[in-house]
Amino acid sequence: MTAECCGYPISIFFIVVNEFCERFSYYGMRAVLVLYFRYFLLWDDDLATSIYHAFVALCYLTPILGAIIADSWLGKFKTIIYLSIVYAIGQVTMAISTIHDITDANRDGTPDNFTFHIALSMLGLILIALGTGGIKPCVAAFGGDQFQEHQSRQLNTFFSVFYLCINAGSLLSTLITPVLRAQECGIHTQQQCYPLAFGVPAVLMVISLVVFIAGSGMYVKTDPEGNIMWSVCKCIGFAIKNRFRHRSSSYPKREHWMDWANEKYDKLLIAQIKMVLKVLFLYIPLPMFWTLFDQKGSRWTLQATTMSGDFVSILISTVNPILILTLVPIMDRLIFPLIQKCGLNFSPLKRMTVGMLFAAMAFVSAALVQIEIDKTLPNFPSSSESQLKVVNTYSTTLNVTISPNEHLLIESFGVQLHTSKHTYSTISCMFVNDFSLIHGEQWCEFSRKFGFGASYTFLIPSTVFSDDCESITEVEDMKPNSVHMALQIPQYFLITTGEVMFSVTGLQFSYSQAPKNMKSVLQAGWLCTNAVGNIIVLIVAELGKLPKQWAEYLLFASLLVAVSIIFSIMAYFYTYIDPAEIEAQVRKEQGLEPEEMEKETLEMEEKDEDQKNEQGVKQTKI
Ligand SMILES: C[C@H](N)C(=O)N[C@@H](CCCCN)C(=O)O
Numbered sequence: 001m002t003a004e005c006c007g008y009p010i011s012i013f014f015i016v017v018n019e020f021c022e023r024f025s026y027y028g029m030r031a032v033l034v035l036y037f038r039y040f041l042l043w044d045d046d047l048a049t050s051i052y053h054a055f056v057a058l059c060y061l062t063p064i065l066g067a068i069i070a071d072s073w074l075g076k077f078k079t080i081i082y083l084s085i086v087y088a089i090g091q092v093t094m095a096i097s098t099i100h101d102i103t104d105a106n107r108d109g110t111p112d113n114f115t116f117h118i119a120l121s122m123l124g125l126i127l128i129a130l131g132t133g134g135i136k137p138c139v140a141a142f143g144g145d146q147f148q149e150h151q152s153r154q155l156n157t158f159f160s161v162f163y164l165c166i167n168a169g170s171l172l173s174t175l176i177t178p179v180l181r182a183q184e185c186g187i188h189t190q191q192q193c194y195p196l197a198f199g200v201p202a203v204l205m206v207i208s209l210v211v212f213i214a215g216s217g218m219y220v221k222t223d224p225e226g227n228i229m230w231s232v233c234k235c236i237g238f239a240i241k242n243r244f245r246h247r248s249s250s251y252p253k254r255e256h257w258m259d260w261a262n263e264k265y266d267k268l269l270i271a272q273i274k275m276v277l278k279v280l281f282l283y284i285p286l287p288m289f290w291t292l293f294d295q296k297g298s299r300w301t302l303q304a305t306t307m308s309g310d311f312v313s314i315l316i317s318t319v320n321p322i323l324i325l326t327l328v329p330i331m332d333r334l335i336f337p338l339i340q341k342c343g344l345n346f347s348p349l350k351r352m353t354v355g356m357l358f359a360a361m362a363f364v365s366a367a368l369v370q371i372e373i374d375k376t377l378p379n380f381p382s383s384s385e386s387q388l389k390v391v392n393t394y395s396t397t398l399n400v401t402i403s404p405n406e407h408l409l410i411e412s413f414g415v416q417l418h419t420s421k422h423t424y425s426t427i428s429c430m431f432v433n434d435f436s437l438i439h440g441e442q443w444c445e446f447s448r449k450f451g452f453g454a455s456y457t458f459l460i461p462s463t464v465f466s467d468d469c470e471s472i473t474e475v476e477d478m479k480p481n482s483v484h485m486a487l488q489i490p491q492y493f494l495i496t497t498g499e500v501m502f503s504v505t506g507l508q509f510s511y512s513q514a515p516k517n518m519k520s521v522l523q524a525g526w527l528c529t530n531a532v533g534n535i536i537v538l539i540v541a542e543l544g545k546l547p548k549q550w551a552e553y554l555l556f557a558s559l560l561v562a563v564s565i566i567f568s569i570m571a572y573f574y575t576y577i578d579p580a581e582i583e584a585q586v587r588k589e590q591g592l593e594p595e596e597m598e599k600e601t602l603e604m605e606e607k608d609e610d611q612k613n614e615q616g617v618k619q620t621k622i
Pocket residue numbers: 023166167170320321324499503530
């Protein structure tokens with residue numbers, strides 16, 4: 001009997017707090033990852049985007065590994081603990097890799113040995129991917145294991161609270177870590193504080209582990225049930241081999257190719273695999289949704305860096321979790337029941353299709369924003385053009401002729417240079433609010449806000465210190481970023497509406513259509529669609545480089561529309577099943593009535609229990 005509070009097992013409080021801290025750690029680190037690649041490691045946009053998506057893909061491939069370790073070897077409890085330790089080490093490694101002072105021997109503020117920082121951060125990211133992905137299919141299922149049969153209502157609420165905790169953790173961390181990055185810190189020189197931005201998620205991961213361990217005396221821990229994934233693979237392998245062996249037309253056909261495993265494998269297992277394969281087949285087009293969805297963290301973040309709005313950038317990245325926290329209850333309690341009342345059958349697969357279309361619309365919105373940004377960007381000379389800059393410091397307008405026949409009027413800046421020797425210097429700086437020119441005892445001070453993305457030229461006459469500072473002329477070569485970040489809100493709203501329709505429904509669908517013992521298999525399959533989606537971004541970003549960013553956004557939107565049409569056709573032919581009913585039917589065909597089955601299972605469990613007691617094995621059971 002487990003300890004309860006308000007009808008809930010007390011142990012789940014440790015699990016939801018653990019999930020909150022873990023998601024804080026994960027999303028906090030992700031929020032500054034592309035910026036770290038771009039501005040600390042000085043990678044270009046494409047490389048930063050590629051490595052970011054490779055990392056996300058790895059995070060969604062490792063759940064298979066986690067599920068195998070938990071099911072066949074350690075059990076969920078130990079898997080979560082061991083992989084959380086790996087995860088925390090990864091976060092600490094990542095935080096250390098961002099300390100520029102470690103290799104900044106000449107103390108100029110930039111690391112001297114980039115290879116060291118790259119190697120350490122890649123090691124950190126691999127450990128994080130192993131940890132976060134490995135525990136992903138285990139934590140929710142372990143939470144579910146805490147509930148007993150009479151607590152099915154509480155079990156449903158648990159999954160909602162669990163999803164809310166994910167988004168609360170994500171919301172807080174995406175608010176906090178960019179602020180931490182914007183601080184200045186360092187031993188020799190003060191730089192943007194990446195160690196703090198990555199260090200706080202590392203601390204949260206340690207707290208997550210401590211909280212999980214703190215509840216260990218209260219958990220219901222189930223032993224590994226044997227590696228179901230391995231049994232599934234062996235059964236499928238046998239069916240294929242057997243089908244190949246009997247490929248001659250003289251052998252009678254079987255209803256389903258999995259029926260070729262009948263000779264060796266249990267009918268129930270075969271029926272269960274058929275159910276899973278049907279759903280997995282439906283998953284084939286789904287990665288395209290994640291291809292678009294996960295570009296929030298890369299392309300959209302980089303898009304925001306070319307826009308104006310100081311604090312909006314932080315708010316923009318929190319739009320997604322805030323909308324999730326509000327849209328999930330609104331959709332569940334209001335929109336979906338209303339659609340049902342109107343007599344429309346808004347089935348899960350239809351919802352997912354609509355979710356895809358919302359994501360496509362989000363990318364059309366991103367393309368429109370990009371077109372606006374491009375209008376404000378300076379025109380650089382193409383390969384067949386050159387750019388001349390003529391600075392007229394003479395007192396009147398001059399007529400300049402460029403051979404053979406182009407005439408330009410060059411306005412005077414009203415400054416005369418009294419020397420024929422000019423020296424030009426270019427200084428690139430961040431966060432400039434003021435600067436001074438100092439010569440001996442005299443100085444000229446400028447205090448004003450310089451816009452992000454802008455470029456200025458200051459013309460300083462030789463008489464400046466004997467005359468007055470007013471004679472200095474300022475020229476704005478490139479205008480500051482002027483498209484406001486608030487324009488990104490529609491694309492965030494559309495993609496999050498898509499997420500609620502697609503992701504939340506997809507999770508429920510995967511759970512409801514899976515046989516009881518293969519729910520983790522389908523969860524891992526569902527997470528895999530995410531991994532494949534990120535691999536597609538990598539391929540498109542690397543191979544299909546389009547000259548204009550807006551064109552790439554439109555390409556992704558069109559691809560998703562095409563995929564959603566294919567998915568809707570596949571969904572049309574899909575018949576929803578009740579796995580429990582099918583399993584009962586197979587058992588009946590095998591001559592085992594449900595009651596008999598139950599009795600048989602009980603007898604086997606008792607026998608098993610006796611054997612273990614005899615061997616002095618101490619075990620915890622539901
Ligand atoms: C924060 C985000 N809105 C969210 O809810 N994420 C979930 C589901 C992720 C699905 C695959 N990208 C999470 O578990 O992090």
